[in-house]
Amino acid sequence: MEAIPLSWSLGLSALLFCIGVAGVVVRRNAIVLFMCIELMLNAVNLAFVSLSPYAGVRGQVFVFFVIAVAASEAAVGLAIIIAVFRHSESVDIKNFSLLRW
């Protein structure tokens, strides 16, 4: 079985990351924003995993850390979103600018 070339997986990772960045910059829906952040994290995970044959098992270990951080971040983030939604019946981040000056 022929291995998938490294450039492909790194390319996919970069693509996913760019989609995530574009989503964070462009979208206004907090949940979509969240999903885009997850996308970026997973793009990084993919890069770690695809580089592990060359850099050893440490890359794979790092992925577990990222997943753990992403999970806790999702928990906190969703809790915030729910709290905001209760307050303003919307998840549009335009409503999240109350603390601006």
Place this chain on the structure above:
Amino acid sequence: MLFLQAAADAAHGAPAAAAQAGHATEAASHGAAFDPSMPWLILALPLLGFVINGLMALVAARRALPHVPPVGDPHWDTHGHDHAPAMQEVTYAFADSAAAGHGHGHDAHTPSEQEGMDAGTRPNPADHAHDTHHAHDAHGHDAHGHDAHDDHGHAHGPKPWTHTLPSIIAPLAIFGAFVVAVMNWLAMRGAGEFDVIPGWSWMPAGELQVDFALLLDPLSMLMTLIITGVGTLIHLFSIGYMKEDPGYPRYMAYLNLFVFFMLILVLGSSYPVMFVGWEGVGLCSYLLIGFWFKEKANADAGKKAFIVNRIGDFGFLIAMFLLFAHTRTLDFAGTAQAVAGLEYGGAVVTAIALFFFLGAAGKSAQMPLYVWLPDAMAGPTPVSALIHAATMVTAGVYLVVRSSVIFTMAPTASLVVALVGALTAFFAATIGLKQWDIKKVLAYSTVSQLGFMFAAVGLGAYTAGVFHLMTHAFFKACLFLGSGAVIHAMHGAFHATHNPADAQDMRNMGGLRKYLPVTFATMAIATLAIAGVPPFAGFFSKDEIIGAAWLGAEGHSAFSQASLFGISGTALMGFIGGTLTLAALMTAFYMGRMMIYTFFGGFRGNETERGHLHEGNWTLTLPLIVLAVLSTFGGFLNVEKAVFDHVPVIGPLFNWVAAHTVGDAALHHWLHPVLTGSEDVVRNNLPEMAEPAHAAWPIFLAIVIGLGGLALAWVLTSKRNARIRTADQEPAYNGGLEKALYNKWYVDELYDRVVVRPLGAFSRGQWAFDRALDGTVDFFGRMSQTLGLWFGRAQTGLVNTYAFVLIVGVLLVLGSFVAF
């Protein structure tokens, strides 16, 4: 409560045996110590009166607030409240017009007090400010423009209790203090030793130990009797004069408070306690001058008095600091002892004395600080009588006599005092010659007579100064109250005819003798007294002062050997004697002129007005009569036998009267214990000073001057009195000198140019500098604010923006890695 308790303590607990050092020698001769009875009650009663009257004033002011519908209450109408507050029950009127005597149904003094009763709105009709009376409606038309007389029909009703109770409480409080004072005076006679009545430790700060304690000695006793005695009479007069005023309870509260502070001033046993009273009377003076504060002129006069007095108070404070720095004590007995140990005539003692004199000159209206006193006549006339003639303005004289040891130790300073006093006496008398406002004449007369007192104490004739202080309190209070009665009658008459003329201008009067017989008689007696006609009070006291000056010129004063600016004391005292003699002549003249224009000739108003001229009720006349009696006989309190032995006919007569009533030179002997300290100073430092000399010839001079001045007034003014017209037609002055005199030598204008305006310009300059500083600070503040707002726009609050910026930043950093 505290006071009463203290009073009880002082009454029961025997006074401490600590003999007062200053009077030790006297104690040996007289023996018995003075055992005061309830001395704190003298202070507590006026204070109590103030508290009660003050509370009533608050209640009255609260009630006088207009009943306006509450803002934003839509249900107001349905609550059944009357919507026309202006005509509501706040309009009470004074049916009892007996005092005012407006029996014809026009209650002259009943202002429709719709717009707040106690707001200083309405000058008492009898007493409005001279310059502005045209502006204010003197005739009871209120600001609403409807005729006040229309209100009278339904406005009659009983006075509220806040306007009746002060009539009882205020005079009774002062009378009670007077009774206690008399009790103490009776107990004091024959005593030679005077203890400080301990109070409480007031300022225990290291070396500075000031107790709030009282000193009842002959001098403070005399002052207390004058203050409470004359004060009672003036309170009584105030009932008749002021009770129609909307601010009546407030007025009585202030008056009580004044008496309280004045008593602290004279009864305090140390300079700081005296200073409390000193400032307190200044405050009350301010409050009462500006009593009708809604007129700017009155409020300004109050401020002027207060500010000018500040200059004097500065001197008092500096003197106290110096005194403490050099004697380490501030109570009278201690300082008297310590000062006597300083260098005789040294710079320290001279400075202390001069600074004290600055304080005295402020309070007692001496040159150059006299300008506030004539303006102080903006207050109600009884206030002028009590504060600005009889009591407060004499506080400076009291201060000098109380500090007699200091002033005796400083001959140069004493010469300054005498010189300033004599010049003030002369200068003020010249202004008094040409005033048309009856109260202004008396005001300048007061300044002039205070000058006499200062000349006396400056010459070392302390008894003469206090003697004149006392007789002046009698006759000047009588004159002021008399002028009040005149103004009261004049205003009533002008009110009846809706005449807007000035009720205080003598050109509008004339011939009042027939309509105000009691006022005329009492004022005539007081005029004879102030002019110095024997046997009335002023004759004895003024003669003693002028005699002291002439004796000093012959070298018999303790300060004759001193010199001021190289001029010898004797020459200076000759000048002072001459100045005072001329001032006395002018005194007789302007008082005669005032009496002639006011009471002689024919009345210059019209027939209707003439019909409305009448005497006030007993509260107005009784004080006049009592004061006239005192003005008649007060002089016999100090008939010096040694002098009058040389006077034919009247001399033996006076001596006989004095010998069979109070004794030879009674006041002199009475005050002697207080003045032993200064006598010791003279004895120690000027051993060659012989026993006090006496000269009889000034008495003849005084008689000639007194009668001559009055005769001159009769000759010069009675013809003009017959032909002058009322104030709106008769010019106030003809020609240059008269104009300068009428305008008070332009001193106010001079001060305005030299002091007020430069000070204002300087302040404005400072303000400009301040604004420049402020501007710099504000500029930086505003700049950062603007910049902040500007940069703040970058903070959109949207996460997308921040993410975008973050990414741009990351790309820049990464890009820089790649590039380099």
